[in-house]
Amino acid sequence: MRHLKRTAKLGRTGQHRNAMLANLVSSLILHKRVTTTLAKAKAARSVAEKMVTLGKKGTLHARRLANARLRTHGPGNTLRKEERKLWRQEKDVVRILFDEIAPTYKERRGGYTRIVRLSQRQGDAAKVAILEWVDFQPVATVAPSTTEAKPADEAKPADTKVESK
Secondary structure, eight states: OOOOOOOOOTTOOOHHHHHHHHHHHHHHHHHHHEEEEEEEEEHHHHHHHHHHHHHOOOOOHHHHHHHHHOOOOOOOSOHHHHHHHHHHTTTTTTHHIIIIIIGTTTTSSSOEEEEEEEEEEETTOEEEEEEETTTOOOOOOOOSSSSSSOOOGGOOOSSOOOOOO
């Protein structure tokens, strides 16, 4: 019987399941939305919500617990100082969680993620869903313009029409 058993096994061993959910939540933190199966999204939702709760605490102990749960390891000594700094700025999921995501939910008491159901996948007919942060606003990427704006003093005068008689 499955009475009082909350964990979805997802057809994996415990270690494999924990690693997969940690990777899924890390991807959610980095990319702000993840497309996966509905069962995995439901399982990852609770992990993500717990990580935001740790992020809201902001203590060193909470940061270490999040680091252990998400299995994040820094680049080590293989990179130069500038590359390590760039990695920390762009890819350190614990830093992003504690410094960028958690402060936006400081006043919210729960429900940090949403699951948007999509249609079935073509290959195996699995139910697919999007797991995303509640206040996620997709940033429109605008390609840089090929024509640069000229300063006002270099602009061509508009009153250079010649009237014909």
